[in-house]
Amino acid sequence: MDLALLRTFVAVHRAGSFTRAAALLGLSQPAVTSQIRTLERQLGRPLFLRQARGVTPTTIGDELAHRAAPHLDALVEIAGTGQEEASGTRTLHLAGPPEFTSLRALPALTALVSQGLSVRVSFLGNADEVLDGLAAGHHDLAIATARPRGGLLTSTPLCDEEHVLVAAPRWAARLAPEVLLRKGAVVLEQLPVVEVHESLPFVSRYWAEVFETKPATAATVIAPDLRAVLESAAAGAGLAVLPRYLCEESLERGRLVALLDPPVPPLRTYFLAVRTGTLALAPLARAHECLLRAAGGW
Known part of the structure; x- marks a missing residue:
């Protein structure tokens, strides 16, 4: 049986789709369709049921994938090791939220960089x-705030991020915690x-979980970077909900107050995601392990 057909x-x-698999393999969609039909003719059994949105494997297809995928992944690992030894380096394409990736992930990967790993973020x-780019092959490793679905991507919980309601001291002096607990939405409307966005993603999540209601106001300042939100809040622009790791130093210094x-x-949980089977590549596996190990201290 042709290994190229099995790989496809x-x-x-x-991927659950001829089109998406074609993009990952660097082939045209007709070429992928032709290879699958050739394999089905060789086996004398259908491997997929064609649907309006992608394909669903038959029981024969599931059985073949279960048997073949581990061996193909092992071959990828052998080939990847040879390429790594020949080139002396490996480039990791990493994707993730700007703040978390900058302040958490990149510093954690420094040890691997010193060992010859190149990183592109x-x-x-x-x-x-993030997940669509990973599925399309634009990235090797992704940090996402949602768990991917389907069999194309595999994810591992990385760490949890605590959110804190904060404001500058001059605003905090006007607020009583007991009032906030009773009238959170009303207070929000007045301040x-x-x-980071007009939809108030951080504030909405906080209000839903703490006050069991929705915010009924618009933001005064929108800045699509949590570091800018932090600086604006510390300068007195208004209330904000921030990850604790990001605002911990400002809380300790008194620039911000937890309300x-x-x-x-x-x-909020972060997930470390890869395309299924790619952890067979040694450099990617090391980066994955490095981030998981570092997350134990986050």
Whole structure:
């Protein structure tokens, strides 16, 4: 059986689409379709059911993927090791939210950089963009705030991020925690808010989990970078909801004040995602392990 046909088959099985598999393999969609039909003729059985949106594997297709994929991944690992030894380096294409990637992920990868790993970073704040880019082969490793679905991508929980409601001291002096707990939405309507987007993603999540309601106001300042939100809030522009790792130093220095200390603070989980099977590549596996190990201290 032709290994090229099996490689294409496994790519389609994981992607759930001829079109997406073609993009990952660097082939045209008709070429992928032709290879799958050739393999089906050789086996005498259908491997996929064609649907309006992609394909679904038959039981024969699932069985073949289960048997073939580990061996193909092992061959990829052998080939990748040979390329790494020949070139002496490996470039890791990493994607993730700008703030977390800058302040957490990149410093953690420094040890691997000193060992010859090259890193290229794409900053993407939207989880769908991050995962779509990974699925399309634009990135090797992605940090996302949503768990990917389907078999094309594999994810591992990386760490949880605590969110804190903060404001500059001059605003905090006007607010009583007990009032905030009782009338959170009302207070929000009366005070300026700093956010990353008009939809108030951080404030909305905080209000839903702590106050069990939705914010009924618009932001005064919109800055699509949490570091800019932090600086604006510290300067007195208004309330903000920030990750604790990002604002911890400002809280310790008194530039910001935590307005509430809820019994169960709102959390957001980060996931470390790769295309299924690519952890067989040694450099990618080392970067993946390095980030997971570092996350234990976050």
